[in-house]
Amino acid sequence: MLKNYLKEKREIIDESVKNYLDDLKYPKVIADGMKYAVLNGGKRLRPILLLMTLKLLGEREEKGIPAAVAIEMIHSYSLVHDDLPALDDDDYRRGKLTTHKKYGEAQGILIGDALLTHAFNVLTSKDQEIDAQKIVDIVRLTSQYAGVNGMIGGQMVDIESEGKSIDLPVLQYIHTHKTGKMISLPVEVACIIAGIEGEKKEKLIEYSELIGLAFQIKDDILDIEGDFEKIGKPVGSDTELEKSTYPSIFGMEKTKEMLAEKIEAAKNIIRSEFESDKGRLFIELADYIQEREK
């Protein structure tokens, strides 16, 4: 069930991203580079999570398309900048040249800047089905979770921690901020769109935090046990950059136990809060995050 759902929604997201980038023509290198960076065969986990949450809350998913596209653009810009020589210095992502390797370093910086900026244009695009106050709330939350107190903060501490031995609170800060905030964001945005407050919202955020953490732990595992053909980038880059990860702190066996615990806790939240047919996709998504090979 989940597999077909993911495929169908991935196509909707890709089509929507294309629509929002199609008009951009000049300067050609920026317009092309923005499309190259976003339309890269990504999993679309974040935008799909937004659509899934809307569906769960009984809201039409069309209302969430601009935010879903914007969140994917912000995720993509962050990868473009992370791959730069001054940061992780990666040449490949998902089996293709990274954006700066393809277009040049100055171009990579500006393509990332342009994607981030354009995300806010998409969030505030005209003729949306949601009212202005909700759009303002979504922009505020997005800029908070993507910024210094969110994703960028996590990225900075991650870089500062390279080559150092760090303790669990710092590793947790990195994971909850670098990856976690942008996985909670689509769930919270869906709650804003659906007008949901209170316990139901809190539980959904808790679920998103657990699968966000699980997603990052799984990334750490794949960086050691993954297959280049599947993950599309060299295995062992964390070790090479001397990054602290769950496996480097806890060992592989304990890491896998922790992953399983997070997944189980996430599923229990859904089981206790929603009827089984309504929550099924969320249960299956948690399993998918644990079992994914890329």
Next chain:
Amino acid sequence: MLKNYLKEKREIIDESVKNYLDDLKYPKVIADGMKYAVLNGGKRLRPILLLMTLKLLGEREEKGIPAAVAIEMIHSYSLVHDDLPALDDDDYRRGKLTTHKKYGEAQGILIGDALLTHAFNVLTSKDQEIDAQKIVDIVRLTSQYAGVNGMIGGQMVDIESEGKSIDLPVLQYIHTHKTGKMISLPVEVACIIAGIEGEKKEKLIEYSELIGLAFQIKDDILDIEGDFEKIGKPVGSDTELEKSTYPSIFGMEKTKEMLAEKIEAAKNIIRSEFESDKGRLFIELADYIQEREK
């Protein structure tokens, strides 16, 4: 009159920028770097233009403070990224080390990203005196003028043109986009806040485009005739980067004539559209742009 006005408003802007950055503490290098990059003794031309336009339109300037601060943050991030080794590779700005020279290159990239992102948080900050629809319109316009179809587009074509002989349309594209859009932006934002449409708005935009172009022409002149002590960066960097400029295309004498023409045209718009006491600051600002030594 203008001198005191600029001084007074500069202090208000600096104070407001501080208020919006004060809460940011962690990661320290990003929080410190954001403050370093914005609180740098800049002229604050863009935010002051927003406050001046509100005043001209009979609107309270408090309503424009979040947008004024956000525009200055976006301007500052663009300078941080422009100064990076992969772009203009500048070590000094306004007599101080550039942000990446002070904090490191990865840090410079992320500090710029954080400022750009935070600008949208400031634009949508809570308890504003303007309604949500206007905030949405301001976010949309800001992301348009700062993005691929605005400032970033101009910056990209500027870089692509280094070492090449370019013609006037390309130089005009660079100037109207790299500098011009972000000088028109505060004027248009003030019109949105004041609810002004039609000819008055068109004339104000025309004025902003003329002084924006004049500002850039003057920058080109100062890069040749300026004083390091005053402009705070090495003279002759355009020549070194083989950038096409007004003086390199038209010669210095003709360039100064063109500057004077733009200034005169800008002043004429104000004279024909507003009573002399109301428009006086706009006339004086045009003169200031022509005569400034930094």
